[in-house]
Amino acid sequence: MVEKRKPIPVEEAVKKVMEFYIEQKSEKVPLEQSYNRFLAEDLVASHDVPAFDRSPYDGFALRSVDTESASSESPITFEVVGEIGAGYVFRGEVKPFQTVRIMTGAPIPAGCDAVVMLELTQEVADESKKIMQIKRSFKQGDNISYQGEDTKKGTVLVEKGTKINPGVVALLATFGYHEVNVAVKPVIGVIATGSELLSVDQPLEPGKIRNSNAYMIMAQIDRAGGEARYFGKFNDDFEDCYKATKDALAQVDCLITTGGVSVGDYDYMPAIFEKLGANVLFNKVAMRPGSVTTIAKVGDKLIYGLSGNPSACYVGFELFTRPILKTALFNKQPHLRKTKATLGVDFPKPNPFMRLVRGKVEYGESELFASPSGLDKSGVVSSLGGADALIVLPGGTRGYEKGMKVDVLLLEDLGGSEWPWSNIVPSYR
Amino acid sequence: MVEKRKPIPVEEAVKKVMEFYIEQKSEKVPLEQSYNRFLAEDLVASHDVPAFDRSPYDGFALRSVDTESASSESPITFEVVGEIGAGYVFRGEVKPFQTVRIMTGAPIPAGCDAVVMLELTQEVADESKKIMQIKRSFKQGDNISYQGEDTKKGTVLVEKGTKINPGVVALLATFGYHEVNVAVKPVIGVIATGSELLSVDQPLEPGKIRNSNAYMIMAQIDRAGGEARYFGKFNDDFEDCYKATKDALAQVDCLITTGGVSVGDYDYMPAIFEKLGANVLFNKVAMRPGSVTTIAKVGDKLIYGLSGNPSACYVGFELFTRPILKTALFNKQPHLRKTKATLGVDFPKPNPFMRLVRGKVEYGESELFASPSGLDKSGVVSSLGGADALIVLPGGTRGYEKGMKVDVLLLEDLGGSEWPWSNIVPSYR
Structure with a gap:
């Protein structure tokens, strides 16, 4: 009666996804439009700084x-x-x-x-x-900034794949990059499915909820540096969803669908993937939320079947889509930045699956603290607003206690990590 | 021969600036355009979540x-x-x-x-x-998500003045905010002065440098949530600069000029401020870089005379303009987020002025580390690209050592602080 799915560990799932890539492309934009884009080539000093011996003072x-x-x-x-x-x-x-x-x-x-x-x-x-x-003597070199003492011509100052911040803008201007070679934003399509979904401007009806996932994911795509393209929301109807998915896929670098990936009678995405001739990388991940996350390859494109639950959807994007997107932006640390933080609350109940808890990081006097930003249930949307981190609690037979050092993945950090999934071991210090 | 200026402490300078404010205004934007804007009203749950008792499972x-x-x-x-x-x-x-x-x-x-x-x-x-x-029994309430168990109707979920992240977008969608009341972006004008300035697309000439400050500041304005308006670069010519400054001031909420604030013979900004009838709040701050930072009020507008040195200019913006801008965006923590970090290098030389060192923060196993992101000299531009923090070293008669806990101000953090200038005391644990 129920399809049996075999969950795979998060680390393995991310690895499978990372075998895929979107082609890296670059384009020139005027310096004024380069902020927040990603460098498609190294920023090289085109001259010494200072370019001549100069006076730092009047x-x-x-x-x-x-x-x-x-x-x-x-x-x-x-x-x-x-x-x-x-x-x-x-x-x-x-x-x-x-x-x-x-x-x-x-x-x-x-x-x-x-x-x-x-x-x-x-x-x-x-x-x-x-x-x-x-009224006093001075030595040779007093108050002289010598040519090249800050930077030598030819030095790589910022690496390809770096997000352009205001300081990088200053460097680009200094070295005459009036046009900047930046990564083309990958186009990520978004489709929301579910007969329960109302438009945001519709009044609530019994049994229905408003479509929040599509807008959330579009903002996540934007945050990660991609370009979101929205193809609309669809009822749980096989033909409609199939057609929308197929059409959208042709127009994007990657496609994200939300909803319909579970094992319910109205969860058509698995069948749609099959009809598209997709090669399913996995359809169950040993994680909460988002265990039903399904990712498949159709031709040379990835299609994400993210859960319809907002939190599961959110986490699925950050774990599986963000690194693909960042890699296309020439970034070499495409995953969320990982750090350690002290757990602010108990998680007494063990869970066989790895939990990724929407959390908030606080800076203490000498360490970071991480606590849930709201209720830790996959259907819960309120915890997403205040979340700036995912607290990573490995699956197993025991819970976790307040005061333990745990791994957290930072959601709003401009940095990243090469591979955050090794050595995730909460501990008492 | 030389005008004597009296330096005031950084804390006092920021306080003087914060007596000024830009009027807070709001406007409606479609939900799809709300990401990265600032909420101009509290986000309130317009219904219970769940809105009805529902099943979390198939x-x-x-x-x-x-x-x-x-x-x-x-x-x-x-x-x-x-x-x-x-x-x-x-x-x-x-x-x-x-x-x-x-x-x-x-x-x-x-x-x-x-x-x-x-x-x-x-x-x-x-x-x-x-x-x-x-084949087993179930209890009342098993696997039911009850109406309101996530969020009760009327709950304030996100406060006015918060930057809209993807999670907040999800909440806005859930509660039917298809148009979002966001803060109007304050318009900040930018003028660069200095006869040494070339355009970014010009080849280098002896004695000249390219205009990097204007583009850098425009990106800083963008990062802080404002709208930059560029009025061009001008040679050190009193009449030209006076006219440009006066015209620009009429079109913006705040005006930033760079260069010409020192005591050199070609530093016309003080005289221009005088002719504008400006009330100078201060013209010397006990800080490095940026000691010549001059800020004045002309009518009901602030005019910033930032140093022409890139690092001084950068720091001046973050300390004195950012909080004014964030306050106009309804934000209650308008200053840079402050935290403690372990100093990664020695600063043996004492300095009577507070230093704000462009730094990079690394996450250690249980603490943050902060090190300079390059040479710590005000004319140096290379250190700006990699900077994600300002390391705060109070002025005094002694230097600082590697391993000390110091205060750092985070440049790329979405959070902020209400008042970071109290209790800045480096210490050994």
Whole structure:
């Protein structure tokens, strides 16, 4: 009567999915539009920084050798022979006991090897020429930013696959990337299925709920750096769902369906996958929520049959779709960033399946704390709003206690991890 | 010769800025466009969740009282009198030893008080009617998700001012917010000044650098949730800069200028502020980088004179502009999220000013580590690309050592803090 499905461990399921990939493609966008995109090539310093020896302060450039005997008792005076603002170059050469007034960022004039900060100098009254006086000595190199001391030309400053943050934007601008080679956003299709689904603008009806999964997943796709394409919601009708799925698949890099993957009489997705000629990678994962998650390959495309339960759907995306998407964005740490946190509550009931609890991470004085962000049930939607982490509780014959160190996967972190699924072992420290 | 400026502590400077505010305004956007915006009103549950007693599993709904004597030896049979998919309602009433086939999410039929999972039932061959058999008893409430057990109608689920993440999108959809009341993005103007500035697409010239600050700040404005408006870059020319500043100010909520705030002969911003009739809040802050940061009020608008040094400019924005912007977005934790981290390197040289070092945070087994993301000099741009935190080292007469616990401000965290500037005390545990 009931189809028997064999659950596979989460680690194995993710491995199976990661054998698939979306082709990495790049495109040029104007610098102004590059923020939040992913670099499709390494960001290389196209020149030394500084590009020339320059002054980090406002002051006077001079020859340090001329300052050797300067002191409060016997100040030394210099003739001011010029002045250079940032962006200008002093064309002459500075001779003994001459100096040039120099602004922050301006290039050091030929002959000079030190800069005296404005605050340490005094103007001396003189009718015929401008005179400056100092009361201490300076060494060669004092207050000079040397060419290349920050960055040498040719240095790789940011690696391909990195998300472009404001600091990276600054580097792109500095090195003349007015157009930026970024990863093309993979197009991920979304289809919601279920006769119980109302549109968001419809009033509630007995037995029905509003379609929240589609909008949630579109935001998750956006967060991960992809482009979401929505194909609508469909009742539990085999022909409608089959046609919608087939049509959508042709237009996207990957397709996500929600609902209809369980073993109920109205769960048509398994049959639809079969009719599409799909190669099912797995249809049961030893995890909660989301044990019925089904993922299949149709031709060279992945199709995700995520659960209709919001939390299961959410977790399924983060575990199985996010890394595929990030990999297409040239990212080498495509999985959620993993870290350790102290468990804030007891989980006394053992569960044979790995649990991924929607949680919230707090920063303590010297450690992270993680607690559930709401009720830990797959149908529960309220816990999703406050979640910024998934608390990973391996399956087994025992529960977990408050105070244990557990692994958490960070949902909003820009970083990632190469492979978070090894060594997941809660422990007492 | 040199204007003497009196530095004020960072905490005091931020306080002065926070006396100012941009008017909080809201607008409606379609749900699909709400991701990453800020809620302008609390998200309230518009109905119970579940909205009705429902089945969390595929199975059979029945009266638990009928199952009392069921066992392997003496199974009990039930007549299947109907079936309900999710989204449908069973209109009849279930009588003794009757049952209804029920799908995940469907409402519990009248008369039933328990659900038996499909896996625990067996079909029994019968020609005239459908018969189901069970071999154990069930209690009232078994496998029923009761109305309101997740969320009660009227509960505030997400507070005004929260950034809308995918989980919040799911909640908005669930409760019928097909249009979402979000904060209007404050418009922040950007002007870059400095005769040394080339456009990003220009080849390098002696003494010049490319304009990186404007693009960096625009990305920072974007990251903080604002709308950037760029007014161009200008040479160090009083009249040009004055006119540009005045025109821009009229079109924005806040204006950021970079460069020209130092005490050099070409630093015109102080004079421009004066001609604008600005009330200067401060023109020197006891911090590195960014000590020359100047902030003033012109009428009811703030004008930021940030340093032309990229790192100083970056830090100035995060400390002084971000919280103003976030407050306009209804956010109650407008400052960068603060946490403790273990310092990864020595800072042997004492500095009288508070240092804000561009840093990178790593998650250790049980704590965070923070190290500089590059050279810690204000003119240095390479350290900005990898920075995800500012390491806060208070000014004083001593340096700091590797292994000390220090405060860090997280740059990419969606969270924030109400007031991070109290109790900044590095310590050995």
